[in-house]
Amino acid sequence: MTGFHLVTDLDGTWLPAPGQAAHLRRLEAAVAAAPGAVLTFATGRTFASAQEAMDRWGLCPPHHLICDVGTGLFHRLPSGDWVEDVAWAGRVAGAWDAEAAGQVARGLPPGLEAQPGVRPLRRLALQVQAGCDLAEAEAALRDACRSHGLAADLLPSHGLYLDVLPPGVHKGSALAFLQASLGLPRPVVGCGDSANDLTLFEVSDHPVLMRDGLGDHEAPPWLLRRAHRTQVPGPGGIHRALIAFGLLEEDGHGH
Numbered sequence: 001m002t003g004f005h006l007v008t009d010l011d012g013t014w015l016p017a018p019g020q021a022a023h024l025r026r027l028e029a030a031v032a033a034a035p036g037a038v039l040t041f042a043t044g045r046t047f048a049s050a051q052e053a054m055d056r057w058g059l060c061p062p063h064h065l066i067c068d069v070g071t072g073l074f075h076r077l078p079s080g081d082w083v084e085d086v087a088w089a090g091r092v093a094g095a096w097d098a099e100a101a102g103q104v105a106r107g108l109p110p111g112l113e114a115q116p117g118v119r120p121l122r123r124l125a126l127q128v129q130a131g132c133d134l135a136e137a138e139a140a141l142r143d144a145c146r147s148h149g150l151a152a153d154l155l156p157s158h159g160l161y162l163d164v165l166p167p168g169v170h171k172g173s174a175l176a177f178l179q180a181s182l183g184l185p186r187p188v189v190g191c192g193d194s195a196n197d198l199t200l201f202e203v204s205d206h207p208v209l210m211r212d213g214l215g216d217h218e219a220p221p222w223l224l225r226r227a228h229r230t231q232v233p234g235p236g237g238i239h240r241a242l243i244a245f246g247l248l249e250e251d252g253h254g255h
């Protein structure tokens with residue numbers, strides 16, 4: 001085995017629900033012991049929020065961290081410190097009109113607000129207020145971006161959140177950049193559960209859709225054709241998928 005690149009979303013995917021912590025510990029140990037395996041987290045969380053999650057769940061730290069839905073890319077140094085990828089940061093910043101984004105943020109359409117306590121990186125992290133319709137809010141936001149001259153992609157997720165992203169920047173493009181710039185091993189296994197993982201699935205050799213993630217009526221047909229749907233929820237399902245792909249050995253714990 002020459003290794004593989006495991007790229008995983010955090011919430012609803014890698015982070016254990018109650019009762020799943022032991023499954024995560026076994027999965028972390030198996031990945032750490034697999035020759036040449038590279039681990040990357042790809043999350044909609046900010047860098048600070050991802051660090052907080054890693055501390056709270058005592059996660060084995062990954063080699064790389066894609067945060068802010070792809071607008072941030074960080075590498076972990078041997079010292080344990082994190083350093084931002086300046087080439088990716090420059091590319092994203094070049095596609096992001098921060099001044100126009102600020103104007104949009106100061107005059108949000110009715111029904112939309114900034115996600116409280118979130119300091120996003122080169123994007124706007126918005127949410128729909130209670131009782132308001134996500135599709136209507138998205139249409140109004142699209143108009144607002146147009147009127148301020150902000151070129152952006154809008155990404156709705158979980159029926160609640162709306163991310164405003166630099167055009168072409170998402171988890172998938174950040175992963176493609178990371179993969180190519182560092183020459184990371186293939187296959188790429190991409191694990192996720194929601195709409196902001198679709199681009200991650202697109203650039204993965206083995207897309208892994210969590211059992212309790214996007215339903216069959218929400219996932220696009222190409223994904224349903226290509227994806228491995230986990231049979232058990234949480235990290236245990238990812239572990240079984242990696243065994244099914246021949247990337248990890250059976251661990252003797254009932255997998």
Ligand SMILES: [Mg+2]
Nearest residue numbers: 009011012193
């Ligand atoms: Mg998720």
